[in-house]
Amino acid sequence: MEEKLGAERHTPGEFSHDLEALDMEIVRHAVICQVRLFDPGVIGHVLNDNALVCGDHHPKAFETLRGLLYLHFEMQKELTQAYGVANAEQIIHRVREHLLPRIGDQMDLLFRPGR
Numbered sequence: 001m002e003e004k005l006g007a008e009r010h011t012p013g014e015f016s017h018d019l020e021a022l023d024m025e026i027v028r029h030a031v032i033c034q035v036r037l038f039d040p041g042v043i044g045h046v047l048n049d050n051a052l053v054c055g056d057h058h059p060k061a062f063e064t065l066r067g068l069l070y071l072h073f074e075m076q077k078e079l080t081q082a083y084g085v086a087n088a089e090q091i092i093h094r095v096r097e098h099l100l101p102r103i104g105d106q107m108d109l110l111f112r113p114g115r
Contacts, residue, residue, distance in 0.1 A: 012091055015079050020095045022072055024102070029065035033058050043069060 010018070030037050034055025037043055045053045046069055051062050079088040 010078075010082070012083065012087070015075070015082075016091050016095055019072075019075055019079070019092065020098060022068060022075065023095060023099055026065065026068045026072060027099070029061045029068060032056070032061040033065060035062075035065065 026037075029035075033051075035042065035046060035053050036055075037046070042053050046062075046066050049066060051057070051059070054062055076088065076092065079091060082088075083091070
């Protein structure tokens with residue numbers, strides 16, 4: 001993967017680290033609110049500020065979750081602009097693969113579609 005140079009660009013390693021930290025915070029706030037992010041339409045509801053998707057009422061955590069999701073999508077956009085679609089997808093895939101064992105069974109149960 002070719003690194004883009006310039007003061008405004010992150011290296012792929014920096015993007016991976018930042019995205020991983022961001023995604024862990026998204027997971028943490030989703031657990032607090034009991035939001036099943038991977039069910040169809042749920043992310044859209046969160047982004048549209050519809051807290052009815054929460055299994056547990058935590059307004060501050062939901063607000064933070066919503067902001068973190070916007071930030072996640074902005075980071076993906078920056079990553080794609082800096083490195084192209086294929087390389088961005090590769091970095092995102094590596095981050096997710098690294099996070100899966102750290103998330104544990106609790107997230108698997110929470111995010112399993114149709115639960």
